[in-house]
Amino acid sequence: MKAKxxxxxxxxxxxxxxxxxxxxxxxxxxxxEKLEDDLSGGPKASLPAGRFEKTPWEREKSEEPNASGSLLxxxxxxxxxRGRVFxxxxxxxxxxxxxFSKDYAKQMPGAExxxxxxxxxxxxxxxxxxxxxxxxxxxxxxxxxxxKSWFGGGAxxxxxxxxxxxxxxxxxxxxxxxxxxxxxxxxxxxxxxxRYFFLPHRNEPRGIGGIFYDYLDRxxxxxxxxxxxxxxxxxxxxxxxxxxxSMNRDWTxxxxxxxxxKRGRYVEFNLLYDRGTQFGLKTGGNTEAILMSxxxxxxxx
Numbered sequence: 001m002k003a004k005x006x007x008x009x010x011x012x013x014x015x016x017x018x019x020x021x022x023x024x025x026x027x028x029x030x031x032x033e034k035l036e037d038d039l040s041g042g043p044k045a046s047l048p049a050g051r052f053e054k055t056p057w058e059r060e061k062s063e064e065p066n067a068s069g070s071l072l073x074x075x076x077x078x079x080x081x082r083g084r085v086f087x088x089x090x091x092x093x094x095x096x097x098x099x100f101s102k103d104y105a106k107q108m109p110g111a112e113x114x115x116x117x118x119x120x121x122x123x124x125x126x127x128x129x130x131x132x133x134x135x136x137x138x139x140x141x142x143x144x145x146x147x148k149s150w151f152g153g154g155a156x157x158x159x160x161x162x163x164x165x166x167x168x169x170x171x172x173x174x175x176x177x178x179x180x181x182x183x184x185x186x187x188x189x190x191x192x193x194x195r196y197f198f199l200p201h202r203n204e205p206r207g208i209g210g211i212f213y214d215y216l217d218r219x220x221x222x223x224x225x226x227x228x229x230x231x232x233x234x235x236x237x238x239x240x241x242x243x244x245x246s247m248n249r250d251w252t253x254x255x256x257x258x259x260x261x262k263r264g265r266y267v268e269f270n271l272l273y274d275r276g277t278q279f280g281l282k283t284g285g286n287t288e289a290i291l292m293s294x295x296x297x298x299x300x301x
Contacts, residue, residue: 010145013221017093017143018121020225022077023221024122024141024232025093029079031240032091032127036083041248044130050083052091057286059096061154070190072098072283080292085134085247089127090292096120096203096283109215110148119145122153123232124276126240126293128266132259133246135159135166135207136266138293140276141228149221151228152214154189155235156197157242158207158266166242167208171195174211174231179229182219189213199269206269214275218252270294 058075076094122142141153177187
């Protein structure tokens with residue numbers, strides 16, 4: 001049963017959420033640049049350490065909808081690094097508002113009741129590593145408002161060559177995170193992740209899973225927001241440890257070739273099934289930021 005909620009002004013909720021996503025971006029960028037500095041072995045160790053390039057963007061105000069029929073205003077900041085540990089990593093934040101097209105409004109809870117009007121803020125991260133021995137990762141958290149309000153997000157790991165230790169530690173971290181809020185969260189959100197990050201046309205999972213949740217409006221706003229912040233902090237704690245564990249190891253040409261083919265699966269999922277990609281494109285978001293998740297190089301056999 002949903003706990004009685006102390007009334008928080010709408011603008012305060014939006015400000016708190018957006019500020020958190022922007023602060024999380026800064027923390028993650030700092031942690032990833034430290035990994036770049038700490039690299040001491042492997043084929044890329046002689047290269048200079050990478051640094052994030054941050055690019056703010058703002059959607060020009062317009063009264064006219066885009067080609068899909070949606071109207072979007074607001075902006076965000078892209079942060080992309082190409083380094084010696086991270087071949088390409090993007091950590092993007094945005095804060096946007098506008099009006100969904102009539103067709104898309106039918107798919108979003110509360111959007112028809114708000115006449116299509118929405119507000120959204122969030123962080124989206126995808127990391128593709130130089131080393132095929134270090135797992136790729138995706139993480140995002142977001143808050144969306146129509147006539148309703150909810151949080152969504154999660155994190156999932158895509159190893160090229162699965163490490164039982166990495167898999168165990170990644171899942172254990174998010175189980176601890178979920179259990180600290182509700183013991184029912186982890187089994188539900190893990191199963192949701194396994195079901196969501198699946199390629200039906202290949203009948204295979206994208207990776208080893210993690211957690212995925214959406215439409216989180218179960219307790220009160222403060223507690224749902226606290227959980228979403230905890231997901232971000234958990235990612236910030238566990239993923240750099242997994243990277244550091246294997247980033248200094250050597251790899252072979254055959255392992256690199258397999259990595260590139262595995263990345264092709266990543267491309268297929270993001271273009272065919274990913275909700276975030278569809279949301280961004282259908283609302284007229286920044287195309288470069290939306291497609292930031294694409295790897296710098298991939299192959300199909």
